[in-house]
Amino acid sequence: MRRAVDVPALVESARAGSPRAVARLISLVEDGHPALREVMAALAPHSGSAYVIGITGSPGVGKSTSTTALVGAFRERGLRVGVLAVDPSSPFSGGALLGDRVRMQDHALDPEVYIRSMASRGHLGGLSWTTPQAIRVLDAAGCDVVLVETVGVGQSEVEIAGLADTSIVLLAPGMGDGIQAAKAGILEIGDVFVVNKADRDGADATVRDLRHMISLGDRTEPGLWRPPVVKTVASQKLGLDEVMEALDKHRAFIEENGELVRRRERRAADEIESIALAAVRARFGHVAGHEGLGALARQVVAGEIDPYAAADRLVDRLEA
Amino acid sequence: MRRAVDVPALVESARAGSPRAVARLISLVEDGHPALREVMAALAPHSGSAYVIGITGSPGVGKSTSTTALVGAFRERGLRVGVLAVDPSSPFSGGALLGDRVRMQDHALDPEVYIRSMASRGHLGGLSWTTPQAIRVLDAAGCDVVLVETVGVGQSEVEIAGLADTSIVLLAPGMGDGIQAAKAGILEIGDVFVVNKADRDGADATVRDLRHMISLGDRTEPGLWRPPVVKTVASQKLGLDEVMEALDKHRAFIEENGELVRRRERRAADEIESIALAAVRARFGHVAGHEGLGALARQVVAGEIDPYAAADRLVDRLEA
The missing domain is CATH 3.40.50.300 (P-loop containing nucleotide triphosphate hydrolases)
Structure with a gap:
């Protein structure tokens, strides 16, 4: 079981300069901990x-x-x-x-x-x-x-x-x-x-x-x-x-x-996009039970459909 | 302007063993040519x-x-x-x-x-x-x-x-x-x-x-x-x-x-997923004019929202 995380206290300690709090926050990042959403929201300002x-x-x-x-x-x-x-x-x-x-x-x-x-x-x-x-x-x-x-x-x-x-x-x-x-x-x-x-x-x-x-x-x-x-x-x-x-x-x-601002915006855009694509990907997996990715892959291997048609179906299901 | 491609003829020649036709098809792949959808559909069987x-x-x-x-x-x-x-x-x-x-x-x-x-x-x-x-x-x-x-x-x-x-x-x-x-x-x-x-x-x-x-x-x-x-x-x-x-x-x-079949299905799944993610990504760019990726990135750089919240908005728009 994962330890519960007191995010506001941790962020406050990190901002006060506690190396331990900083270490703990970076460990949460490395672990992909569920509390990260809350951490990032608290850090943003x-x-x-x-x-x-x-x-x-x-x-x-x-x-x-x-x-x-x-x-x-x-x-x-x-x-x-x-x-x-x-x-x-x-x-x-x-x-x-x-x-x-x-x-x-x-x-x-x-x-x-x-x-x-x-x-x-x-x-x-x-x-x-x-x-x-x-x-x-x-x-x-x-x-x-x-x-x-x-x-x-x-x-x-x-x-x-x-x-x-x-x-x-x-x-x-x-x-x-x-x-x-x-x-x-x-x-x-x-x-x-x-x-x-x-x-x-x-x-x-x-x-x-x-x-x-x-x-x-x-x-x-x-x-x-x-x-x-x-x-x-x-x-x-x-x-x-x-x-x-x-x-x-x-x-x-x-x-x-103005290049500094552009670089930072590009960096943020990449980060947002990566998170969004991971979310989309997780959903691809989620629909995999029923006409999902696994079933589509089997049809492609069997030569019944091509990968583009399969990808279309996957994206369509996402939006359904 | 791109040359029009006679896909059925090209696929037929490739199947008959023409190295030139094979070369042309792989060039289409390398170029990400719009005819690829038709090519892949013709090759699938x-x-x-x-x-x-x-x-x-x-x-x-x-x-x-x-x-x-x-x-x-x-x-x-x-x-x-x-x-x-x-x-x-x-x-x-x-x-x-x-x-x-x-x-x-x-x-x-x-x-x-x-x-x-x-x-x-x-x-x-x-x-x-x-x-x-x-x-x-x-x-x-x-x-x-x-x-x-x-x-x-x-x-x-x-x-x-x-x-x-x-x-x-x-x-x-x-x-x-x-x-x-x-x-x-x-x-x-x-x-x-x-x-x-x-x-x-x-x-x-x-x-x-x-x-x-x-x-x-x-x-x-x-x-x-x-x-x-x-x-x-x-x-x-x-x-x-x-x-x-x-x-x-x-x-x-x-x-x-059974591992051979599993590997091929995994390979096909990766391919489908890559194509689907690219399609999703293209759409992220498409909505970029209005509260899209660019606008969200600016808000993240300004500390107004965090990257997760921005990613949520991006995915939500995709489904709207």
Whole structure:
């Protein structure tokens, strides 16, 4: 049996800065707990002030170290910081293999920093709406900045780009050459590119390569943001000022031209749509007993009807 | 303007074995052409006899070479073979970076072999229903076996497993150790594991490692299929007989216990559901002018309502 949840008390504690309350709310998100509707309704009036920064890149480029350095930089400005480290793990394993990691020890005792590892369960594939909901919790709990770090490559990066106000793409020399970046689709999503481990051989070549690839895209048109490429050695906090400057510039740019609002509306639209589609899907299952999805699938396998005709019947039943 | 399509003539030509007609039908699938409804309705009575085999694994394990070898083995049995090589490319690029590859030259002139590279466009992420529809075309065109090869790792493998009657997971020594396999979620999806490049160091260790990981799962229970692990050197066609034997055994096993029918029904259900959800989604967009998705997203960003309440309104409007 599930524990009853005192949502108003929990939300009040989280807003007062209790890490335990924040942790409990994010666990409710991860569990898809029935109380989530009430939680989200209670959080809605208090959200919208956090700035969301995505940090993404291939394994081994130094995401954790870079995130830790950025947390320090935002703390120096006196801001409250939330960190979500999202592991896009197997949909079969049902959880992050890495689990809650003991890391970012620099900030472990700072009450103004909240750090959380999350699995991305991936209903409908990918990050789904677990991450936006967790962002909403940190936002309502008073975080000024939420850093969303994704492990892995591919689809997850593309989805994180849809979540963030500003997306940082991290690369390392020799790992993220232009063609690789283009293949992974990351050229399109980065607002700020950071070549970390810049004390290694090939850093300048990687920067040149990236700048070249960016110049080939359509982002050089007037009025469009041209993503800067910054070199860092995150472990020594080298280049951090330049990254912060690039983040500030991008934020000012998208605040001024209205893109920030558009991104947030697109993010909200995606979230609403995901929830609505899940509701519709659940109903497809619900009508499955009688001329429902199972029966239709059998008819398709038997060649009696085609999948489009079957889909029409499913949608028709939904509306009946 | 789109060319008008004479669907009955095209389907008739494809069934008579015209590679051009098959190519045109798969292009219609890739383009999401409006004539697809008519195409799928015309194909439905003629589909259901192809056996679908998924071949998946990380880059560099020798998927193309292995697929080519398997095509040869099925041809020796006198079967007609279709091959779909799916590139899960960036959703932004809108197409496979590799394009239609000149490869599998062994079979380029064999009229009983149809080979096609496809991009996975990924509406709703991943392979979506482009691949099932292309399988349906090859099936109706008289292919006895359809091999679906996926490039890449992660989500796409998991989806291919949902498509195939039998899933082959390819590994190579030193690349696909147990933990890696578990992380990628491939232990759960493989019906037959093939350690290719078995003439390299570490092949036996990889086989042992895989067998150990498999033994830790729940697939050792009586009545469940225990996936065999086979060694091959695909470039020299070594181990091919063992792979074919494993495929035959798995097919017999799932035919006998009813799992084949269940897999096909699940596949059809996924396809129907995807098409139905896309139809629902299109309607979400359609109502977007007036209290639709865009307006709801603005209210969520402003903190006036929460995403669940917004989703409820969206679904309610759908039914109104």
